[in-house]
Amino acid sequence: MYGRTADGGRRTGGRLRRVDPGWWFAAPALAAIALFFFVPVAAALVLSTTDFDIYAIASRSNLRFVGIGNYGRLLDDPMFWLALRNTFYFVVVAGPLSIAASLAAALLVDARLVRFKPLFRTALFLPVVTTLVAVAVVWRYLYHPRFGLLNHALGWLGVAPIDWLGDPRWAMPAIILMAVWKNFGFNMVIFVAGLQSIPVRLYEAASIDGARGWTQFTRITLPMLAPTFLFVGVMTMIGYFQLFAEPYVMTQGGPANSTLSIVLWMYEEGFRWWNLGFSAAIAFVLFAIILVFTLIGMWWRRGGAEETAPAVRA
């Protein structure tokens, strides 16, 4: 031990090794992260290996260590697979839809012909900052099967009224529609920033070469936005996997559990029924799922960057 420090060539030679001052600067932040992030996460991990429930709240002697029992029970539970299916449904449909809506809105707001750009940007960003509960009240009216605006509009097209929030087949599409409307503004702002960072000379050069609007969009705008796409895609995916507030305020997971998401199920198990051990296990499974998909996204980004690079140079 002692010899090793001597090998390191440090003159001080004593027990007090010099610590890089950088660590001292980072220490407060690291301490805060350790205290408020790693400790709770470790505690939750321990919690997920117990059967902590209301009986355990009454007396700690009622607490049992169950190892990975909660995880086994979870995989056996049809509710888990149902909630997982619903969550994937939401991520797979609402994710791309939301990104497409954001991009379309960003292109419109960023178009050279548009006036009052800040006004439109603010207006389209408004749903993001509006309280979800207030939004939900309004959307419940829009979705009302007999008096709702949406069914009224569909009536003009000759479509029979849809029981949006009461029919298990339509409840998730209704939630998706609302979520996309509520969230597209945020990604729109990021896309606008991405669009503005594309050098104008690329478009000028393309125009000289005779490339028109659509070609410019597919050959310049989209490739140049690739890093933005990946960022937006990964962040949206992470956010959408944690679907909770929309079904919580609109449908409470119903009808027939058709809008029960993983996080909503976790909330019910944890705070409605106080099965905190089981609920913590759900949280870790969700974390693992999100981690896997995020890693896939990162891996794709590395591969994707190499592909897009020549395109940019061209």
Add this chain to the structure above:
Amino acid sequence: MGVGWGDEYRTRSLSESCTTVLNLGAPVAALRKRNFSLLFLVAMPLALGACRAPAGEVEFWAMGLEGEVVARMVPEFERLHPDVHVRVQQIPWSAAHEKLLTAYVGEATPCAFQLGNTWVPEFAALDALDPLEVRIRDSELVRPDDYFAGIYDTNVVGAHTFGVPWYVDTRLLFYRSDLLAQSGATSGLGSWESWLDAMQRIKREAGPSRYAILLPLTEWQTPVVLALQLGADLLRDGGRYGDFQSDAFRRAFDFYLGLFRDGLAPRRGDAAVGNVYQDFAAGFFAFYVTGPWNLSEFEKRMPPALGDAWATAPMPAPSGDGPGDSVAGGSSLAIFRRCAHKDAAWRWIEYLTAAEQQVQLYRLTGDLPSRPTAWKEADLVRNPHAVAFWEQLQHVRSTPKVPEWERIAGKIGQYAEAAIRGDITPHAALVSLDDDVDEILAKRRWMLARAEAGQK
């Protein structure tokens, strides 16, 4: 912020009740800010010697409308009991259960609170409640024989009584008497058979776009009421396992699903029913199984043209001539074990459950009193719509007294909905229900087995 407000109040009440007598207001106020221990050294002996110390502040949690209305009863109580201050906190029904549990875990419980009857076993299992039987025995105001027996019983868990019934809730039939008369049904609503006959006749008259009865798909109450009537225990072996494949529950479940199968009840979801009152007035359905809160709602919302074409009736019995049993629900008042001013809290509960205040609560909210004397005082027994509840309340049974009941009830609703929608067969629904309930009760079985082993 809440804590700060409370502290401020406490010091204010202290100075009001004592220092005005002693004329020491200004020095005490000055000391209060600088040195708290000094304040106590000076003020405590004075307070103890010279004036009556306040019996305490009672924080009281009540849900929904009751929370709103009960605040109006506080001034009169405080006039009668100047040494008790009651602070009412209103919490929404939809989050009440979570909030109470979270408060208990976070050691931030109120002193006294409104507790749904079906939650009593759960909070008793948590050891969160103060047993009240001694207080009740010594009380001149709370008299167990002046309560509906089935309702009172929901507060008794094992050897202890944990709550005093505040108002009652049960389920029975609201129906359109004119549609019933038109249908030509004459055999009354005493038995399932005559009830079913009436519904079938009404459906025949109503045609395909109208129904005989409205039953919200996820509600567990109706199938449970029917099963209780047939003597189903719902759980077996002392609440260790689900007993939903029993003959009694099977028959009740079959009768319930039959109402949907035969087209007597609409299969649409809750959201499809835009407004129960408008639909009821329009004759979209003729029967509705619901509770007392709808008495005042129906009186308010039925169009005048409908007049007295609507009525209430106790639940029909499986055989014979009713009334059949229904569920014993409602709210009780209880005291948390951690309460610092239990005597003061008990006086508040005695006050609220007295017949006079129950009548007042009924007038303000429509909540039905839990004491027969209050019914007589409010002349409720002569109210044609309320009298069915009077009869029904003599025939109420409590749901199984296990802490897991709330959760089990949710499962019953869930599988009933799946069976109604045709997602699974009735048999499969009951098998799965038993499986799920057995799993919910696994911890309870372990605890009971451990307790038994400990006794040996």
